[in-house]
Amino acid sequence: MNITLQSAKMIGAGLATIGLTGVGAGVGIVFGSLVMAYARNPSLKQQLFSYTILGFALTEAVALFALMMAFLIMFT
Template identity: 90%
Template sequence: MNITLQSAKMIGAGLATIGLTGVGAGIGIVFGSLVLAFARNPALKQQLFGYTILGFALTEAIALFALMMAFLILFT
């Protein structure tokens, strides 16, 4: 394999994983908001937790998409 192509793949995969920093911040925001909302109104615990899990799943889907792109760049 050409060294230029290999280095371009490495750079592209690294750039594809930049989205993971936003995901880390997003997950922190989701669970931080859960703590704040629960502190304000503990009676809504079950409903708040359901919304939190939904937010976590949607945020994590972005992370999986970014990793999938990085692996596709590296191994194709």
């Protein structure tokens, strides 16, 4: 394989993982919001936790897509 093509693939894979920074911030926001909402109304604990898990799963899906793109770029 050409060395320039290989280096371009590595740069592209690195750029594809930039989305992971947003995911880290998103997870922090989701759980920070859970703490604030629970502090305001503890009686809604179960419903708040259900919404938090849903938000966490959707946020982590973005991370999986970013990693999948990075691996597709590197290994194809």
